[in-house]
Amino acid sequence: MNKAELVEKIANDADISKATADRVLSATIEQIIKAVTKGDDVQLIGFGTFKSGKRAARIGRNPATGAEIKIPAAKTAKFSAGKAFKDAVNKRK
Template identity: 75%
Template sequence: MNKSELIDAIAADTDISKAIAQRVLNSVIEHVIKTVTKGDSVQLIGFGSFSSGKRAARVGRNPSTGEEIKIAAAKTVKFTAGKGFKDAVNKKKK
């Protein structure tokens, strides 16, 4: 499912227009990005949480030449699935 299909599904489920569904989804995404960028986390009970992390600097290898390269430290974004999400994914089919 891509963003357009998600917007269509939200609009159908909530009986709102696609334009309003798109504005709502864009707003949610924007607020998650702003909050995680500030270093805070976003927790959606039953779904999961978004947070930021750090990746240390390290030495890697160029796969085509085998030459060692330095990989700089970086901030990362983490998503941890909530219990309800994990249970839904791992649900046994009967």
């Protein structure tokens, strides 16, 4: 499912226009990105938690040449699914 399909389903389920659903979804995603960028966790009970992580600098290898390359440290985005989400995926009740 892509964003357009998700917007359409939200609009139908919430009985709102597609334009309103698109604005709400975009604003939600934007706020999650802002919070995680600042280092805050975003916890949606029953769905999951968005948080940032850290990846240490390390030495890697160029697969084509075998030469060592330095891979710099980086921040990562992480998502942990909540229990209700996991249960729904596994069809538990």
